[in-house]
Amino acid sequence: MITLYGISASRAFRCLWMLEEVGLPYRHEPLDYRDKAGLDDPSYRALNPNGRIPTLVDGDHVLWESMAINLYLARKYGGDAGLWPDSPETEGLAWQWSFWVMTEVEHALLTVLMHRRVLPEAKRDPERATRNEGLLRQPLRVLDQALGDRDYLVDGRFTVADLNVAAVVSWAKPARYPLKEYPALSAWLNCCLSRPARKRAQTR
Ligand SMILES: N[C@@H](CCC(=O)N[C@@H](CS)C(=O)NCC(=O)O)C(=O)O
Structure with a gap:
């Protein structure tokens, strides 16, 4: 299962957009960048030591940095939708x-x-x-x-x-x-x- 952390009114929007383009089911955790307690929670820091959004969890694989997340999603899942370049x-x-x-x-x-x-x-x-x-x-x-x-x-x-x-x-x-x-x-x-x-x- 894929989980994306971060409200859409943030840089997480670009990853939500990619997930919607890819069309796979995913779970959305709308963590807010103003929720300092949530960002500092040890369970979240274990995923993203920067204490920022977005963060992607794909099975056992964890990624942060919005552009890296999108390049990964397009490369791994976006081929059929034409999202990954040809050469x-x-x-x-x-x-x-x-x-x-x-x-x-x-x-x-x-x-x-x-x-x-x-x-x-x-x-x-x-x-x-x-x-x-x-x-x-x-x-x-x-x-x-x-x-x-x-x-x-x-x-x-x-x-x-x-x-x-x-x-x-x-x-x-x-x-x-x-x-x-x-x-x-x-x-x-x-x-x-x-x-x-x-x-x-x-x-x-
Ligand atoms: N370069 C990172 C920037 C992430 C970032 O700064 N996210 C903001 C929200 S848009 C955040 O989490 N801010 C909370 C904070 O800095 O405390 C990315 O593109 O993923």
Whole structure:
């Protein structure tokens, strides 16, 4: 049995989305990142010594780090659904885009989201939000250009590469980050987010 720990309003969302795409039965433990007692519980720390969500338990196998979880699930269970790329070359591209979105986009976009929408008004720092908006221009241009002549990142269909990147870039919407100047990115993002599996994951 597969178990995924973490509420959908967190980085666990991207793994719930992958589980819904894969279509296997799984158990969802909606552990909240604000539940410090739950995260510090020795039984949870034994699974994830970082005390963070998400964590995946697949039989005896335990994994943390959301992107690693998704690459694992796609590789092991996502072949029939076309989620795993076709060749070592396009696998390499899936790793590339997954690492890229974590290192080039995630932190800056989360900072914009926190300081524009999530933090109580008194704790928001508009300058920090503006600075990070600026840092995002270059990587978002890179993604927009990569999508300029294709519908999906690799192999001409929706794969783990699209899911991992779209799950992070989707924060642009609640952050009210304008995507108008990135038309190819914007069309691709809407297409990824319209998938039924994404919608099911959101309501977990
Ligand atoms: N790089 C990790 C980050 C995990 C992470 O920071 N999760 C947050 C929720 S989105 C968390 O558990 N925060 C609780 C805490 O830091 O105390 C991943 O992608 O899985």
